[in-house]
Amino acid sequence: MxxxxxxxxxxxxxxxxxxxxxxxxxxxxxxRQPAVNNHDGERxxxxxxxxxxxxxxxxxxxxxxxxxxxxxxxxxxLLVTIxxxxxxxxxxxPVVGSVRAEARSAECLSNLRQIWAGLExxxxxxxxxxxxxxxxxxxTPDGPVGGLPETLEDTIPKDSGVWTSPADFSADxxxxxxxxxxxxxxxxxxxxxxxxxxxEQNERRIARVVTNGYDGGIYRRIPVLxxxxxxxxxxxxxxxxxxxxxxxxxPMQPEDGTIPDASSPANPGTDPADAGN
Numbered sequence: 001m002x003x004x005x006x007x008x009x010x011x012x013x014x015x016x017x018x019x020x021x022x023x024x025x026x027x028x029x030x031x032r033q034p035a036v037n038n039h040d041g042e043r044x045x046x047x048x049x050x051x052x053x054x055x056x057x058x059x060x061x062x063x064x065x066x067x068x069x070x071x072x073x074x075x076x077x078l079l080v081t082i083x084x085x086x087x088x089x090x091x092x093x094p095v096v097g098s099v100r101a102e103a104r105s106a107e108c109l110s111n112l113r114q115i116w117a118g119l120e121x122x123x124x125x126x127x128x129x130x131x132x133x134x135x136x137x138x139x140t141p142d143g144p145v146g147g148l149p150e151t152l153e154d155t156i157p158k159d160s161g162v163w164t165s166p167a168d169f170s171a172d173x174x175x176x177x178x179x180x181x182x183x184x185x186x187x188x189x190x191x192x193x194x195x196x197x198x199x200e201q202n203e204r205r206i207a208r209v210v211t212n213g214y215d216g217g218i219y220r221r222i223p224v225l226x227x228x229x230x231x232x233x234x235x236x237x238x239x240x241x242x243x244x245x246x247x248x249x250x251p252m253q254p255e256d257g258t259i260p261d262a263s264s265p266a267n268p269g270t271d272p273a274d275a276g277n
Contacts, residue, residue: 097234098234098235101167101232101233101234102234104165104166104167104232105167105232105234105241105251107165107166108165108166108167108179108227108232108241109241109249109250110162110249111161111162111163111164111165111180112180112225112241112242112243112249113243113247113249114156114162115148115152115156115162115163115180115225115243116224116225116243116247116249118152118155118156119131119148119152119155119224119225120247121155122151122152122154122155128211129204129207129208129211130184130207130210130211130214130224131148131151131152131207132185132188132203132204132206132207132210133146133147133148133150133151133182133185133188134146134147134182134185134189135147135181135182135183135185135186135189136176136178136181136182136185136228137149137150137176137177137178139172139175139176143177144175144176144177144178147176147177147178147182147185148178148180148182148185148225149163149177149178158177163177163178163179163180164178164179165179165180165227165231165241167231167232168227168229168231169231170229176228178228179227179228179229179231180225180226180227180228181225181226181227181228182224182225183222183223183224183225183226184210184211184214184219184224187210187213187219188206188207188210191206191209191210193206214245219245220244220245221244221255221256221257222245222256222257223242223243223244223252223256223257224242224243224244224245225242225243226240226241226242226243226252227239227240227241227242232251237251237252238251238252238253238254239252240252242256244256
């Protein structure tokens with residue numbers, strides 16, 4: 001017969017009977033809960049559920065669906081996704097192209113402003129007359145000759161990047177050396193030479209005639225510099241950038257290039273200085 005205290009601590013279960021509910025002996029110390037470190041460095045009991053199972057163990061043993069049962073994209077979903085991406089690309093491409101065209105136009109206008117600044121500096125030392133030169137350089141086997149790039153070489157080097165528009169992708173830009181046409185040069189080319197004057201005197205007289213036409217307002221709506229070809233095709237604007245006689249660089253407007261009636265008193269076909277002769 002076992003001692004009474006052993007029978008109490010270790011109860012015997014007969015065969016064929018159900019296990020009795022677990023009893024906590026008053027003689028055993030209570031089971032300690034596992035502890036973890038909190039954010040303050042103190043150890044706190046680990047969270048358990050009602051059955052005493054650790055929550056971390058439950059997460060570890062949570063059943064996951066097998067890899068073969070995972071659902072992927074269907075063919076219809078894939079086609080719909082591709083169609084949506086195609087629509088978005090179709091909307092983005094024109095916007096990106098327009099932004100790039102605007103950036104090229106802005107850089108072109110900056111080039112025109114710098115050329116105008118060099119032109120004004122050149123005029124300061126020459127009685128404020130517009131230079132008498134060709135509208136565009138002449139292509140030769142040795143490179144472009146004449147034109148505004150050669151005339152303004154003392155203020156802007158011929159190989160400067162300001163002479164080329166970033167929107168000029170033509171093959172002529174290398175032969176001409178510039179993307180811009182000098183409009184006063186076209187008016188100077190059609191002015192007659194007076195036989196009683198030598199070449200230098202004739203060139204100076206012609207420069208004064210055309211300059212007076214811009215100062216008097218006859219040519220004021222005619223750009224001084226402009227893209228030699230249309231190349232800014234975006235938006236509803238005209239596809240050329242220009243510099244006006246006031247120094248304003250902007251896109252060309254429909255009213256630009258209109259010459260008033262030549263019967264005006266400020267007719268640029270005659271030199272006002274010779275009007276009394």
